[in-house]
Amino acid sequence: MQRSKLLTQLLNLAVFIILEAAALTLLTGNAQLQRIWVARAAHGFMGTVWGSTRNISNYFQLKTVNRELAQDNTRLLQELVRSQEMLRRAKVDTMQFTQRPGFQMLGAEIVRISRSSQHNFFILNKGFEDGIREKSGVITRQGVVGIIDAVSAHYSYAFSIQNRDISISARIGAEGGRGILVWDGSSKDGALLKEIPLQYQYSPGDTVYTSGHSLLFPPDIPLGIAGASKVINGATNEIKVKLFQDPGSARFVTVVHNNSFDEIEEFRP
């Protein structure tokens, strides 16, 4: 009964559209003014439809565009780090300058992420077959996201910076004191910079960078902004840091691996 009613309504609508189209065709075929008017309306309608379909098509291409941008970002970051490395070595000894590969960089995408526990992690869509290796850093344009802990053929498991077991060597200001950056354990973009010797002066608002003393991350990657501080045991400062990158919202990342990692690790007893 209901179906028959629906069919009748559809039939009525179809006949209505056909008859109206026929009447409109006759009208526009016999009146110049109406022809122009209908043509203008049709062009306006088509413009709107084409504009909308173009917007929809652009929306669905965003993933590809994002991936391309992430790849460009990785390449540019690699160029930047290489240039900085070359500049630093040139400053140390201009006569003995040799180009040596510092950090290898690869773009990747986070495919799974945990952000509700004290030991957060994420999984990347690339593994050792793509060139990812254990003990590599994971960064974005806005800071550090985590550290690769395990690698399979096509995926990598990484500890997030929002993990109580992770710490990063960091520096406050251009030439300031160096300490250890750890997650504050509660906020999405809050961290603590610990063990900063008291003799180093700083001001709230100073930028915190990677120190370059870690084997995992290149130096001078901006991490966040320094905030309030307190003295711990009368010996060191502990500074609150507001991170630039909320690790939970990162998607396209760059994996950095120190090419000298294994060589330096051999010195460890």
Added chain:
Amino acid sequence: MRKTEFWFVYIILLVGQLLLSTYCTFSPYLTLSILPVMVLCIPNRVHTPLAMLIALASGLFVDWLSEGMLGLNAFALVPVAYARKGIIGLVFGNDLFARGEDFSARKNGYGALSLAILLAQGIFLAIYVWADSAGTRPFLFNTARFAVSLAAGLPVLLLVSKVLAPDSRR
């Protein structure tokens, strides 16, 4: 009114509309058309697709033989036929369809009949005035034309409905 009588009167009124369109031009603000109420009075037993075809043919007949634009009346009249059963159901109630009856002034009252006529005529005039101006006349002019035609046409349309939908009609 018997079936053949209705269609005979319908054709007479169609010729009347043709004469009205050809010889009676009162004012640019007044468009007098009895076609919408003629379509509204088509017996309920006639299904909507057929009513739309009748509306198209009636509109084309008047357009073709009068001095108007071919297709204009047809373009405005087909939506009235499409909305015909909706208007009748809304104003007079759906019981009318269940009983297989048609509406009339005595049975349903002049108030309800006027409302149904105003709805049908409103649909017709809105499309007619809009398509006739083709975006070349100001909105205020079109609104005034719509309102004047709607108000001035009501007495004539009530009269036509009295002829096409008499109280004895089943």
